[in-house]
Amino acid sequence: MTVKTGMIKMDKLLGGGFPLNERVLLSGGPGSGKTLFALKFLLEGARKKEKCCYVSLNETKDELIRACKGIDTLKDAEKYIGKNLAIEHIPLSESITMKKFIDIIAAYPKIDRLVIDNVNKLLIFAESERSYRLNLSELVKHLKPMGCTLLLCETKNEDIDTGNGESFECDGVLQLSFLDLEEKPMRIITIHKMRYTKFDPKVPHEFVITDKDLKVTDTKII
Numbered sequence: 001m002t003v004k005t006g007m008i009k010m011d012k013l014l015g016g017g018f019p020l021n022e023r024v025l026l027s028g029g030p031g032s033g034k035t036l037f038a039l040k041f042l043l044e045g046a047r048k049k050e051k052c053c054y055v056s057l058n059e060t061k062d063e064l065i066r067a068c069k070g071i072d073t074l075k076d077a078e079k080y081i082g083k084n085l086a087i088e089h090i091p092l093s094e095s096i097t098m099k100k101f102i103d104i105i106a107a108y109p110k111i112d113r114l115v116i117d118n119v120n121k122l123l124i125f126a127e128s129e130r131s132y133r134l135n136l137s138e139l140v141k142h143l144k145p146m147g148c149t150l151l152l153c154e155t156k157n158e159d160i161d162t163g164n165g166e167s168f169e170c171d172g173v174l175q176l177s178f179l180d181l182e183e184k185p186m187r188i189i190t191i192h193k194m195r196y197t198k199f200d201p202k203v204p205h206e207f208v209i210t211d212k213d214l215k216v217t218d219t220k221i222i
């Protein structure tokens with residue numbers, strides 16, 4: 001059984017969608033499309049009456065609603081918010097540390113689709129890189145019963161994680177990045193890892209964001 005991303009070509013590349021119960025790292029630089037990809041993924045589930053939740057450590061609920069309003073196929077998000085789509089803004093502070101954050105997530109009921117935007121923000125509130133890795137491992141354990149979790153991760157340049165083990169802890173790794181072609185720079189998406197799934201590793205595909213929709217195209221970047 002698979003969990004559809006909401007993007008036909010993306011699902012095809014994944015052999016049908018994300019494997020059930022997997023925790024997938026979606027990494028990328030600023031503006032690469034992490035948040036919009038995650039919102040598209042959640043809305044796909046919300047429309048099927050699945051229980052969906054966006055846990056945001058960055059943007060507020062209003063900011064996320066505004067992001068949806070800019071794209072035709074995400075415009076109906078508000079219809080589901082407060083019903084089967086929850087948007088939880090958890091601003092981390094000295095009082096909400098990584099440990100407390102894990103407790104909050106561990107107390108969640110089983111959710112079909114969960115997004116955490118973004119996991120590396122927890123680094124700021126970790127005592128050390130070692131404690132971050134240990135807590136990350138603990139967090140990921142609590143996510144196993146969920147239908148599918150997307151953990152967003154901010155990265156630099158060509159990195160697939162922050163260097164603190166996020167890509168090792170997760171079952172799958174997708175990377176969003178930019179290709180600086182002279183004629184026209186483009187967004188690309190690459191599957192680096194998807195446990196128990198057959199896929200073409202490290203073949204980037206074009207990822208397009210317009211005011212109408214988000215999609216992965218047939219263009220293979222060689």
Ligand SMILES: Nc1ncnc2c1ncn2[C@@H]1O[C@H](COP(=O)(O)OP(=O)(O)OP(=O)(O)O)[C@@H](O)[C@H]1O
Binds near residue numbers: 036210212
């Ligand atoms: N309606 C639209 N049409 C075209 N492009 C859009 C539209 N709405 C947003 N974008 C572009 O999509 C980009 C990606 O947005 P998104 O917020 O998903 O990126 P992100 O990877 O989450 O960024 P950050 O690292 O800042 O959180 C935006 O920077 C914007 O340029």
Ligand SMILES: [Mg+2]
Binds near residue numbers: 034035036117
């Ligand atoms: Mg974002």
